[in-house]
Structure formats: structure tokens, C-alpha cells
Amino acid sequence: MGKKLDPKLFEALEQVIVRYKDHKGPLMPVMQAAQDLFGYLPIEVQDYIARGLDIPLVKVYGVATFYSQFKLEPNGENTISVCLGTACYVRGAQKVLDRLKEELGIEEGKTTPDGLFTLSGTRCLGCCGLAPVIMINDDVYGRLKPDDIPGILDKYRRARSA
Amino acid sequence: MQEKCVTLTIDGQTVTVPEGTSVLDAARKINIQIPTLCYLKGVNAIGACRMCLVDVGARSLMASCVLPAAQGMTVKTNTPEVREARRINLQLILSNHERTCLTCVRSRNCELQALAKDLGVEEIVYEGYSVHRDIDDSSPSIIRDPNKCVLCRRCIAACQNIQQVSVIGATNRGFDTIVESPFSMPLGDAPCINCGQCIQACPVGALREKDDTDKVWEALADPELTVVVQTAPSIRVALGEEFGMPIGTRVTGKMVAALRRLGFDRVFDTDFAADLTILEEGTELIERMKSGGKLPIITSCSPGWVKFCEHFYPDFLENLSTCKSPQQMMGAVIKHYWAHKNGVDPKKVCVVSVMPCTAKKFECGRDELAAGGVADVDIAITTRELAAMIKEAGIGFTALADEPFDDVLGDSTGAGVIFGATGGVTEAALRTVYEILTGKTLENVEFTAVRGLSGVKEATVRIGDEDVSVAVAHGTGNARKVLDAIRRGEKSYHMVEIMACPGGCVTGGGQPIVPASVRETLDPRALRARAIYDEDESMARRKSHENPSVKKLYEEFLGQPGGHRSHELLHTHYQKRPQYIKDAE
Structure with a gap:
């Protein structure tokens, strides 16, 4: 909230609403399109959808919080995906995740106050041989120990200040 | 067929x-x-x-x-x-209900408690996963305690389907599911109209009114203060239920007696101010009709409706009557007329009102409702809160002998009392407007077309040379129907009565809670309205302008209805309010 949202994106959202308004069950496709446009669903966007489809805001919000595919906060500059698949899990993914939470001071699914990192858990990334594994954006880090985490995070922090 | x-x-x-x-x-x-x-x-x-x-x-x-x-x-x-x-x-x-029954406001009137007994639950078998959540006491009217919520969604149905206010819904999933406002907004910040229909729907103690009885006890114990109480029309037809009497029992005299036993210095009747409202609002209607002012005039007695209009239909704010509600008029008259007449400093007068309504708690805190910087009404409590006080004081309510209201501001007519039922304000206004406009005596005072429980009622009444058309809506969902039709240009009326609660004030958010099992066979809206109309029939005077004390008030103090002093004390203004986002269209 409070962040300026691009009016052009609302124009695009309007097009989507017009397209789906008279369809049966328009809410999900409109919300998915809105998330694609804005990256997340802040109150301004949900309120716009509610008015456009003439349904209560609390219904839009109810759907947004029911499905894990919808996000209420923007992603940080870097998205950390911690694999919580079986192989990673048995090789200590939870400890890696815990260390990340500790270092970043946030819970899973949240973004750091400086907007640098978003931390999320994910299903199997398909490289079980590297377990436990995390991805930061498109970079893969495997065979991790919790103590590897501070060094990895520093790399991204340095990249920002540079 | x-x-x-x-x-x-x-x-x-x-x-x-x-x-x-x-x-x-x-x-x-x-x-x-x-x-x-x-x-x-x-x-x-x-x-x-x-x-x-x-x-x-x-x-x-x-x-x-x-x-x-x-x-x-x-x-x-x-x-x-x-x-x-x-x-x-x-x-x-x-298994994850907060089982603090001993201290719960709904103890002995809790449907979950009753079920546990009826279904023979003798022990708590499962200890379920539960998240302790903060109680939301941000609203001046309604308290939400998610820890007691059983997620039955009756409040959501009342708020979304019946009232169409839609400030609460089910959010999140699984054990995290909660009934709340969007973005976990505190209810006090959401466009809640404080009608309290969610409380009426709640089977448990998850929704309740903000309890202001401590403030009343404190005022009553203060020797410096003159504590004056007023009771709305609907209290007398519902209070008895809290003491085991059948729905629709009239307990006017016992109620007055109980209020005296509680220690109030004067017991006045809001019906007096209802009569006063009719003179002011009737005059306003006639003025608008004559001068081509904004029509339809829409009633402003129901603070739930007024706030609904401010949030959702701000284009109708000019249609709203500028009259304060009877509660506020009564407070203003007590502090600026009665106090002076009786040599009491208005600042040392505490006006307590007993209302069928949770929204009255919000209304009496509005800044603009403090004539001359003195709040018209200091404390508003509900019928349920009054019952709790009577019980706490150990007053044997059912055995009390009837007592009359105090003089002058206790005088009222049948027109004042019918304010409690949907259609009542319209009927009372017609009784007076007819006689003012035609100069003739109205023989049959009962306008039955505006009575009853149809969601929207319409009538056209021939008054002199004019056909006066009225519409009556109760429940804000029904109000939407009328307002949308006016917006689309499909309908036009001279007067529209809107009460926020289905049934009108008799089934307001502050009234005794009738369990679902009873509501299956009995309709409190109809039974309490019947008692209201019986009370009207029993009155010697049934037209507001015939109230001798109201006449005297104009002679001694106010001058003319709609005059300068009336405007200062008895009229108000409204403001557009945002819904969820400021400046959103």
C-alpha cells in the first residue's frame, strides 16, 4: 500500500475485466491476469477488480488468501526458492530454510523490509542429486550447509550496493 | 395454481x-x-x-x-x-473453540452451549489446533472475538446477503480461516455501518456489542451528575424477553420502574423526540415540496442507514433529511431546554439512551452531534445492556408495578411509538403532514399499506390536491433496491423511509437475541411490531402534532418547526465517507 501503481497497468486490467465480466466465474481469470500484470494483488488492485465485477472486496480478498498462487506483497528484487521436496528435506532443507529465516529476519512467503529478498518454499526442483538445494532467481545452489547461507546472501547484497 | x-x-x-x-x-x-x-x-x-x-x-x-x-x-x-x-x-x-463460557456474554443464550447439552457431549474429547487471535475492539459498536468464532458464516450471510454491506467475509484457509474484513482491516476502519445484524446472527459470543454499562454505573454513582435516561420506542416491546417473557410482550411501565430503581434521576421517552422529529421532518418535506427542493426526502433516524448512505450512496446525501435522529434531538432538548428550565448546568447532565441499536453508539460520538460543544447524548446502551444492568442490580423485573414516564419529556403519542416498526416513521409523518396541508382532521390514522414485512413497500396518498408517493425499505439490502431504481430514473417519490435493520428498530442489532431454533417458528419482527401497533392503539393521542409537551416546547423555546433555533439544535449535516480506499471512485 502507498506505493504508486502504474495507471497503464490499470488500463490493461480494465480490458481484462471487460473481457471476462459477462462470463461465468470471472473472478479467478481476472485475478490471475491482475497478478501477471502487477506481480501481486495490493488492495488498490483488488478494489478495482471488486468494483469492475460488482462484487464485494472481501470476496476478492477471500479468494486471494485462499489460494497460495496469489500474492499480497510484491516480490523482492531476488526470490529465494528453498526446495522442500523429499530428497532435499531428508538432507536438511529445513535447517537451510531456518537459517535463511534467521539471516533475513522474515518468515516463509515474506519479503525483507529493504525489498531485496523474498523467501519462499517450493516443491521439488528436479535436481535431487544436489540436495539440499535452493534457487535464487535463476541461480542454483546445491549441497548446502546452513553455514553457506550468509556468504551467498552477501553476494546479492554487494550486487545491489554496487 | x-x-x-x-x-x-x-x-x-x-x-x-x-x-x-x-x-x-x-x-x-x-x-x-x-x-x-x-x-x-x-x-x-x-x-x-x-x-x-x-x-x-x-x-x-x-x-x-x-x-x-x-x-x-x-x-x-x-x-x-x-x-x-x-x-x-x-x-x-x-475442540478449538475458546471455552470461556463462565465469563462469556452469551452464556445461557449460546447455541453451541445448548447443542453440547442437547447432544449429550459430556467431555472435551479432542484438543484441536488453535491460533490465538487478537480481539478486534476498534469499532465503537461491535466487538469481534475470533477465538470464539465457529465459522458458521451466519454473520457473513447477514452482512453480505441481507444487508449487502459486505464488510466481513471468510478469508484464508484451513486452520487459518477467519471471519474478518479485507486485508485484516479493523472493523472500525472498514465501511461497517454498525447495524449489528451480525450480532443478531451469531450463535456464540464471537460478535457482541461494545459494553458501555460501566460508564452508566459510574455516572449513576457520581453525586455531581444529574443522570437522565431516554428509551427508544422498541425497548418496551422487547426488554421483557430478557426476563423470560414471550416475544412481543409490552413492558413499558415495568421498564420505567426498573430505570428508576437503577437510580436515574429522570426517565424520559424518546417517543417525545420522535414526535418532535415528525414536526421537523414533516415541515422539511412540505418546504421541499413547495419550493422545489430535493426530493425524495429520505429519513435520517437510522444511524446505520445514514452511515450506509455516506459510504455507498453519497449522491443521496442531499436527499437525507437534515433532522437529527430522535435520540440526538432528545439529548439536545434535555441539555438545552430541560436543563435550563430546571436550573441544572447542562455540563452536569449526563444523558443515557437505551436503544435497540448498536449504531447509536457510533452516532452519539459524531462530532457534529454536539450542539454548542456539548454532546447531545453521552452514553448509548442497548436493550441487552439495560437487561444486564437490571439483573446485576437484583431488580425483580417481572414483579415490578407499572410506573409512568416523567413529566414533559415523557409525553408522547402513538405516532412516536410506531417509529419502532418499519413503515412507522412514514405513517407518523403522513398523519401530521395530512392535517397540516389540508387543515382537516384525519379520521382513519392507520396507513396499513406501509405496514408489514415486504422488503420494499410503496403507497400513494391523496393529500389535498397532491398525490404524495412514499416508499419504505428496511434492511440496507432493500434500501439498495429503492435507491438503484431512483438512480436509474425508474422510480420517483416524495418521501422514502429507510431503516438499516430488517423489520426496523424492533429487530435492531441491540435487541434481545432470539435463538435460531425459535426463529424457525416465530418471527420477532412481526411479533414485536404487533406490540408496537397495540401500544399505538392504546394511546389517547396518535398524531405527533397533538403532543401537548411538543407544542409547549415550540411555544416556550423553539419557535416554529424548521425555525432558527430548531436548526441549531435539531438539525445536522452529513459527510461522504470512503469505502476501502480514499479517493477511489
Whole structure:
């Protein structure tokens, strides 16, 4: 909230609403399109959808919080995906995740106050041989120990200040 | 055309019901009480709680509240399997319910508590996962305690389907599911209209009014203060229910007696101010009709409706009558007329009002409702809160001898009392406007077209040379229908009465809570309205302008209805309010 949202994106959202308004069950496709446009669903966007489809805001919000595919906060500059698949899990993914939470001071699914990192858990990334594994954006880090985490995070922090 | 009927067998008894009737209702017809929790007649039928399970020979037990009765169906409501399934479901609901029954406002009037007893739950079998959540006390009217919520969604149905305010809904998922406003906004910041219909729908103590009885006790104990109480029309037809009397019992005299026993220095009748409202609002209507002012004039007695208008229909704010509500008029008259007349410093007068309404708590805190910097009304409590005070004081209510209201501001007419039922303000206004405009005596004072429980009522009354058209809506969902039709240009009226609560004030958010099982067969809206109209019939005077004390007030103090002093004390203004986002269109 409070962040300026691009009016052009609302124009695009309007097009989507017009397209789906008279369809049966328009809410999900409109919300998915809105998330694609804005990256997340802040109150301004949900309120716009509610008015456009003439349904209560609390219904839009109810759907947004029911499905894990919808996000209420923007992603940080870097998205950390911690694999919580079986192989990673048995090789200590939870400890890696815990260390990340500790270092970043946030819970899973949240973004750091400086907007640098978003931390999320994910299903199997398909490289079980590297377990436990995390991805930061498109970079893969495997065979991790919790103590590897501070060094990895520093790399991204340095990249920002540079 | 004859209704199509189906015949089925329930526990060996044969019953015939119209097609579409639920198995639950069919069973009630032959006196089989299937237990319910999330079901509330006319409000919510979603089959969520699984209390009303029955055996119809299907693969699994079925929820009878949403199961249509079918021809030839055989239903068993009382088998070991059914009883066990219901009990386990109830135990699961109880497993993460905050079981602080001893200190709960709904103790002894809690549907969950009653179910636990009726279904023979003797121990808490499961200790469920629960998240402790903060109580939301941000609203001046309504307190939300999610820890007591059983997620039955009756409040959501009342707020979204009936009232169409839609400030609460179910959010999140699984154990995290909660009934709340969007973005976990505190209720006090959401465009809630404080009508309290959610409280009326809640089977447990998850929603309740903000308790202001401590403030009243404190005022009563203060020797410096003159504590004056006023009671709205609807209190006298509902208060008795809190003491075991049947719905619709009139207890006017006992109520006044109890208020004196509690220690109030004067007991006045808001009906007096209702009569005053009719003179002011009637005059305003006539002025607007004569001078081509904004029509229809829309009533402004219901603070839930006023706030609804400010949030959702700001384009109608100019239509709203500028009259304060009777509660506020009464407060202003007490502090600026009665106090001076009796040599009491208005700052040392505490006005307490007993209202059928939770929104009155918000209304009396509005800055603009403090004539000359003195709040018109200091404390507003509900019928339920008054009952609690009477009980706490150990007053044997049912045995009290009747007592009359105090002089002058206790005088009222039948027109004042019918404000409590939907259509009442319109009927009272017509009684007065007719006589003012025609100069003739109105023989039949009963305008039955505006009575009753249709969602929207319309009538056209010939007054002199003019056809005066009126519409009456109760419940803000019905208000939307009328306002949308006016917006689209399909309808036009001279006067529109809107009450926020379905049924009007008699079933306001602050009235005694009638359990779902009773509402299945009795309609408190109709029963309490009947008592209101009986009270009207019993009055010597039934037209507001015939109230001798109101006449005297104009002679001694106010001058003319709609005059300068009236405007200072008895009229107000409104403001557009945002919904969720400031500056959103």
C-alpha cells in the first residue's frame, strides 16, 4: 500500500475485466491476469477488480488468501526458492530454510523490509542429486550447509550496493 | 395454481410438504427438531456445520438444511449412527473453540452451549489446533472475538446477503480461516455501518456489542451528575424477553420502574423526540415540496442507514433529511431546554439512551452531534445492556408495578411509538403532514399499506390536491433496491423511509437475541411490531402534532418547526465517507 501503481497497468486490467465480466466465474481469470500484470494483488488492485465485477472486496480478498498462487506483497528484487521436496528435506532443507529465516529476519512467503529478498518454499526442483538445494532467481545452489547461507546472501547484497 | 407437493416418511411419520421444502423444515412440521448450528432461517442455509445430518439411505449422511424433500424419501433422524456423527462433529467444533463460557456474554443464550447439552457431549474429547487471535475492539459498536468464532458464516450471510454491506467475509484457509474484513482491516476502519445484524446472527459470543454499562454505573454513582435516561420506542416491546417473557410482550411501565430503581434521576421517552422529529421532518418535506427542493426526502433516524448512505450512496446525501435522529434531538432538548428550565448546568447532565441499536453508539460520538460543544447524548446502551444492568442490580423485573414516564419529556403519542416498526416513521409523518396541508382532521390514522414485512413497500396518498408517493425499505439490502431504481430514473417519490435493520428498530442489532431454533417458528419482527401497533392503539393521542409537551416546547423555546433555533439544535449535516480506499471512485 502507498506505493504508486502504474495507471497503464490499470488500463490493461480494465480490458481484462471487460473481457471476462459477462462470463461465468470471472473472478479467478481476472485475478490471475491482475497478478501477471502487477506481480501481486495490493488492495488498490483488488478494489478495482471488486468494483469492475460488482462484487464485494472481501470476496476478492477471500479468494486471494485462499489460494497460495496469489500474492499480497510484491516480490523482492531476488526470490529465494528453498526446495522442500523429499530428497532435499531428508538432507536438511529445513535447517537451510531456518537459517535463511534467521539471516533475513522474515518468515516463509515474506519479503525483507529493504525489498531485496523474498523467501519462499517450493516443491521439488528436479535436481535431487544436489540436495539440499535452493534457487535464487535463476541461480542454483546445491549441497548446502546452513553455514553457506550468509556468504551467498552477501553476494546479492554487494550486487545491489554496487 | 396449486403448489406441487411431495410426501415423505420421517422417523416413521408421513408428511406432505410443498416441493422445494428442506428435509429440516419438513421434520419441523411434524415436531421433529433436528439440531442446527450454521442454519438460520431466511439468512443462512449452507450445510457447513454438519449438525443437521440425517440418514436418507444414501452412501453418507446428508445435511438436512440443504436437502430438498423428495417424493417417497425415507428419512431417519435419530439412529445411533446419526447421533454419533452429530456428536463427533460437534466435538470437533468444540475442540478449538475458546471455552470461556463462565465469563462469556452469551452464556445461557449460546447455541453451541445448548447443542453440547442437547447432544449429550459430556467431555472435551479432542484438543484441536488453535491460533490465538487478537480481539478486534476498534469499532465503537461491535466487538469481534475470533477465538470464539465457529465459522458458521451466519454473520457473513447477514452482512453480505441481507444487508449487502459486505464488510466481513471468510478469508484464508484451513486452520487459518477467519471471519474478518479485507486485508485484516479493523472493523472500525472498514465501511461497517454498525447495524449489528451480525450480532443478531451469531450463535456464540464471537460478535457482541461494545459494553458501555460501566460508564452508566459510574455516572449513576457520581453525586455531581444529574443522570437522565431516554428509551427508544422498541425497548418496551422487547426488554421483557430478557426476563423470560414471550416475544412481543409490552413492558413499558415495568421498564420505567426498573430505570428508576437503577437510580436515574429522570426517565424520559424518546417517543417525545420522535414526535418532535415528525414536526421537523414533516415541515422539511412540505418546504421541499413547495419550493422545489430535493426530493425524495429520505429519513435520517437510522444511524446505520445514514452511515450506509455516506459510504455507498453519497449522491443521496442531499436527499437525507437534515433532522437529527430522535435520540440526538432528545439529548439536545434535555441539555438545552430541560436543563435550563430546571436550573441544572447542562455540563452536569449526563444523558443515557437505551436503544435497540448498536449504531447509536457510533452516532452519539459524531462530532457534529454536539450542539454548542456539548454532546447531545453521552452514553448509548442497548436493550441487552439495560437487561444486564437490571439483573446485576437484583431488580425483580417481572414483579415490578407499572410506573409512568416523567413529566414533559415523557409525553408522547402513538405516532412516536410506531417509529419502532418499519413503515412507522412514514405513517407518523403522513398523519401530521395530512392535517397540516389540508387543515382537516384525519379520521382513519392507520396507513396499513406501509405496514408489514415486504422488503420494499410503496403507497400513494391523496393529500389535498397532491398525490404524495412514499416508499419504505428496511434492511440496507432493500434500501439498495429503492435507491438503484431512483438512480436509474425508474422510480420517483416524495418521501422514502429507510431503516438499516430488517423489520426496523424492533429487530435492531441491540435487541434481545432470539435463538435460531425459535426463529424457525416465530418471527420477532412481526411479533414485536404487533406490540408496537397495540401500544399505538392504546394511546389517547396518535398524531405527533397533538403532543401537548411538543407544542409547549415550540411555544416556550423553539419557535416554529424548521425555525432558527430548531436548526441549531435539531438539525445536522452529513459527510461522504470512503469505502476501502480514499479517493477511489
